[in-house]
Structures are given as structure tokens and as C-alpha cells.
Amino acid sequence: MDILIRDLDYAVDINLNVYKNIDILIRRDEDSKKISIDRGRNLLEKSNLDKKDLKIIDGDKKCALPGLSNNHTHIPMTLLRGIADDMILQEWLREKIWPNEGRLTGEDVYYGALLGCLEMLRFGITSFNDMYFFPEEIVRATKEVGIKGTVGFPIIDFGTPQCKDLDKLLNNCEKFIKEYIAEEKINPVVAPHAPYTCSKDTYVQCREISQEYNVLLHTHLSETRYEVVEMENKIGMRPVEYLESIGILGDNLITAHCVWITKEEVKILAKHRVKVVHCPGSNMKLASGGVMPLVEMLREGVSLSLGTDGPASNNNLDILEEMKIAALLHKAHRWDPTVGDVDTVLRMAFNSESIGFENRDIVLLDLNSPHLRPVHNIKSNIVYSANGNDVDTVIVEGEVLLENKKFSKIDDKYLRNIYHKVNSIIKKFN
């Protein structure tokens, strides 16, 4: 059914134009699956639409914005939220995260992913880019919740207890891609974990798979100083230079972090049109030190977006919060309040194109709260004053998945069951 949102106080579109006192009409052609979005005043009166053919949503005291995109995460790590705080990345992974991940079953990952998808939907995230074990379970949860997922098949071939027979892993990766490649709301991708856990041959084979099926390659890159120093000591190159030397950089590569990179490396990323996901909350929490060079990346035209990283290093999946973190971090870092401006972070938060999804989703924020009044500049209120809890309604590909802060496809009884399952899964951790 077509959807009409009437009498919105504000709307911000994907090009960051602002509208006041506007209606939005969302129409979905069931044959072509095409979505059209029209904005205008009194659309019902002006069109030949019949009220009874429409789902009408009251936009009074609400602001519409495009769907938010969480472009680097590990959703099932909801299960590990709060298990290990205040540690640096290598200790955090080796001492707490990897040993506990070794205890997870596919069913556990499914419930962790369900919880994470619901959290994201509740916070207005309509697409995400993930990398985690049992990716087919992440697909299952994503489809059940109804949001869009770019789901990475993780490849790790040394250094962690999760390493498996590489040939078998790559075979399974191909099977995974074949199984989901035709899905409308799922993009299967290859996800070699990081240069410190994957060999040169592994990266090369992952790239070959990504080229054969024309899918993205998703990896962690230059997250910590330790990673850079270790690589310089071992092979005399920095991580970006290394990946360039083995032919991995290209416009199908999406990299998370890129914190410890030089101006030269920024130029290399730009030259190869690599997509970079900024995860400021996780970088600060894991004390990765350094700050992703936002100004230099923008200057060179690198495609940028935002990610929360996993909920065990953030510790939530809230892109509205991440926008503010990003904006503040860069101002403090550069002693310059113009860096990380409102438009820059909004553009990053709406960037679902980088993970293969056109953004035709709509999120409504409830402005009926003291912290969102008055409105001098709605984009400022979105970035600096709002948070995920202010999301009221979410429409993904023409389907209402959240309305009045309630999930349309998941009832309260099922939600309690998910919480209960999660509580029993975490008993096995230590």
C-alpha cells in the first residue's frame, strides 16, 4: 500500500535540502519494486489518490529524514556488550572477545543478530554492513526484522582461535555468496578480517572471489598504532601501502577505521576509490589513539560513511549518537569548530550507497521532546540534540517496520522471548 505522511513539521532529503510543513508520498511499484518519493504541500488534495488506498501517517511534530546507514558493525556482538570495557584492542580481542566467541553456536548468533537488528531499527538504521561468524544466521535475523543488510562472510586465517581450514572457508564463502546474491535486501560480501589476521594469499583469493561475483570486499584497516608498527617492522610497509602492493585496493573495497594513516596513504585510498567507514566511538573507547584524518580524506574526495563497530566496543548501535561523536571529535582534535560540520556528518550517516543500497528509506523523528525544542536549524537538532530514542517511525523500501516506536513485525511477547534467550546464552561466557 502507498504511504502518505501528512503535515510534517520538517523534512531533510538525501541532498540535505530542508522542507517545512510538507507531505511525503511513498509509492512502491510491486512489479518493478521501484520506490518513488514525492514531497509537496497538500498532496492528497492535489492528487487523484483515494484515502482508502493509502496508509496515512500523521507527521505533526515530526521530522522526516533518509534512513541511517551503519556501515561497519558486528551485530551479534550485542551478546558481548559490556563484557569487556576499558581495554585496548589487542588485549580486548585476545583475552575476552575471541575466547568467548569460540563458545557461540549458530543459534546464539541468530539471537544476537535479532537483538542487534531490532536495536538498529529502533534507532532509525535501515541498512548495515556486517562481518561476523555464522553469516547465514545474520541473514536470517535481518530478513525477519526487515531491514537491509550487507552481510560479510568473515575470513580469518591466523592469530585467532577462530581460524579454520582456509580452502574450506573460501569454498563456504563462495557458497554463501551464491545463495544470497539474488536477494533484494541482502548483499553477501567477502570479509577478510584484517592484515594482521589474513595472509597475502588470503587477501588475493578474497579479492578474486569478490571480482568473480562482483561483490564488495570488507576489511579492518589501520585501526591501531600497534597494527601499523607491527607491519612496518615485519615487512617494511604501512597497511595501506601493503594492501596496494598486493593489488587489493579498488572501488569494491570498503575499509573500517583508517585511523593511523598518513597524507600519502589518504592519497592512495583516494586514487583507488576505496570506501572508508569512520567509527569514532569505537576508536575512542578502545583508545586506538590518533584520529581518522577527516579533513584530508574530504580534501582528496574519499567516499566516507559512519559505523558504530560492534556493540562490544561502542556499546550501542546508534548512528544518531555516532554523528555527534564524529562532529565533536574532529573539532576537538583540530581546534577548529568548522571541522565535522552538520552537513558533512549527515552525508556520512545517510551513505548507504557505499554498501550497495540506494537510500529510499524514511525515518521520522519525534520532535515532541524538550531536548528537541526550539528548532532554529533542524539539521543541527538532528546532529547535536537527537539520539536513537527519538526515532518514532521507520519505513524501509516502502514498508512500515516501526510505528509509534513499536515494531510492526515483532510483537512484545516475541521480544520478551528474545531477551530471555539472550539472557540464557550469555551464561556460557566468562
Ligand SMILES: C[C@H]1O[C@@H](n2cnc3c(O)ncnc32)[C@H](O)[C@@H]1O
Ligand atoms: C569478525 C571479527 O572481528 C572482531 N572485531 C570486532 N571489533 C573489532 C575491531 O574493532 N577490530 C578488529 N576486530 C574486531 C570480532 O570480535 C570478530 O572476531
Ligand SMILES: [Zn+2]
Ligand atoms: Zn570492526
